[in-house]
Amino acid sequence: MLHKAIGMADFVQLWVYLASTPLFGLTATLVTYAIAQAFYDRLDRAPWANPVLWSVVCIGGLLVATGTPYPAYFAGAQFVHVLLGPAVVALAWPLWQRRAEVRRRGVALVLAALVGGLAAAGSAVLLAWMLGMPGEILRSLAPKSVTAPVAMGIAERLGGVPALAAVFAVITGIVGALSAKYLFNAMGIDSWAVRGFALGTSSHGIGAARALQVHEDAGAYAGIALGLQVLLASLLMPLIFRWFA
Amino acid sequence: MQIRGLALLLLLQAAGESIAHACALPFPGPVVGMALLIPALQLDWIREAVAAAAQLLLTHLSLLFVPVGVGVITHLGLVSRYGVQLLVVIVLSTWIGMAVTAVVLRGLLGGHAAQSDRHG
Numbered sequence: 001m002l003h004k005a006i007g008m009a010d011f012v013q014l015w016v017y018l019a020s021t022p023l024f025g026l027t028a029t030l031v032t033y034a035i036a037q038a039f040y041d042r043l044d045r046a047p048w049a050n051p052v053l054w055s056v057v058c059i060g061g062l063l064v065a066t067g068t069p070y071p072a073y074f075a076g077a078q079f080v081h082v083l084l085g086p087a088v089v090a091l092a093w094p095l096w097q098r099r100a101e102v103r104r105r106g107v108a109l110v111l112a113a114l115v116g117g118l119a120a121a122g123s124a125v126l127l128a129w130m131l132g133m134p135g136e137i138l139r140s141l142a143p144k145s146v147t148a149p150v151a152m153g154i155a156e157r158l159g160g161v162p163a164l165a166a167v168f169a170v171i172t173g174i175v176g177a178l179s180a181k182y183l184f185n186a187m188g189i190d191s192w193a194v195r196g197f198a199l200g201t202s203s204h205g206i207g208a209a210r211a212l213q214v215h216e217d218a219g220a221y222a223g224i225a226l227g228l229q230v231l232l233a234s235l236l237m238p239l240i241f242r243w244f245a
Numbered sequence: 246m247q248i249r250g251l252a253l254l255l256l257l258q259a260a261g262e263s264i265a266h267a268c269a270l271p272f273p274g275p276v277v278g279m280a281l282l283i284p285a286l287q288l289d290w291i292r293e294a295v296a297a298a299a300q301l302l303l304t305h306l307s308l309l310f311v312p313v314g315v316g317v318i319t320h321l322g323l324v325s326r327y328g329v330q331l332l333v334v335i336v337l338s339t340w341i342g343m344a345v346t347a348v349v350l351r352g353l354l355g356g357h358a359a360q361s362d363r364h365g
Contacts (some may be wrong), residue, residue: 108350
């Protein structure tokens with residue numbers, strides 16, 4: 001009995017120690033993601049088995065259940081997080097690979113990215129405003145179709161909350177990755193280029209990751225859309241908000 | 246090979262951050278880095294180095310969003326207050342964005358594009 005009590009106390013002590021080192025956040029992120037990815041592959045990449053969704057749910061649940069504060073987790077997870085910067089730079093690669101198509105269809109792609117991006121951001125801000133949400137949330141919702149690291153920067157310029165913008169962007173990505181297949185099938189959109197481009201425009205990197213796993217053309221066009229959305233939104237969103245403010 | 250590419254990507258990001266800061270550009274540093282990389286890919290040695298690292302990063306792109314996504318636990322108050330409404334807003338606007346983009350692009354590319362994609 002006594003032995004068991006000591007074992008439990010030791011375990012708690014060990015957990016407290018481990019959770020306070022950067023090792024915890026990094027290990028938890030990679031191990032959880034690797035397991036979620038394995039399940040995703042085993043389930044034939046069903047949209048609902050999205051590895052980002054389940055990694056966030058499992059790690060978030062673990063932190064809440066054990067009372068581990070987010071900064072303690074982020075101390076380790078930041079080593080994964082910083083790679084978002086070079087990943088955005090790396091988006092030049094899919095753009096360059098498809099440069100002939102980008103040049104040939106450039107006007108159509110830029111126009112579609114512009115109209116689609118405006119529709120996504122505009123409808124989000126309008127709906128949230130109609131539901132009476134505070135301005136802080138509206139300004140954090142606007143850049144949600146842009147990849148998280150860039151969305152944070154845009155939200156800051158608009159006077160929103162960068163952390164909220166990042167969370168909204170991730171949720172938007174997951175929603176797109178989960179539902180794109182059904183939406184496009186219902187709309188009768190069968191071109192992989194159009195499907196990928198629309199998913200990348202609306203759901204940035206998480207949508208592009210999904211598109212890449214489904215079809216090579218869809219992935220390439222999602223990558224182009226993601227890059228275009230980053231450029232257009234960083235340039236236009238602060239201007240548009242200045243007109244309204 | 247991937248290390249050299251990663252070093253190049255980080256260097257371009259740093260260059261992008263510096264330029265964006267010095268010239269007060271509206272773009273975030275990594276976006277300027279991306280714009281710098283596109284012409285630089287004409288050079289064989291840059292292309293070879295970057296290709297491996299870019300492929301690694303972009304294949305596992307969704308992993309990189311997990312740390313930020315877990316940050317939702319710091320906003321549980323907001324989530325419990327506006328959670329359902331926020332989810333409705335995000336789901337609807339994501340669908341609107343996808344549908345509008347798809348319809349516009351399909352219209353602009355015409356039947357020709359859809360055909361060449363299906364056969365090519």
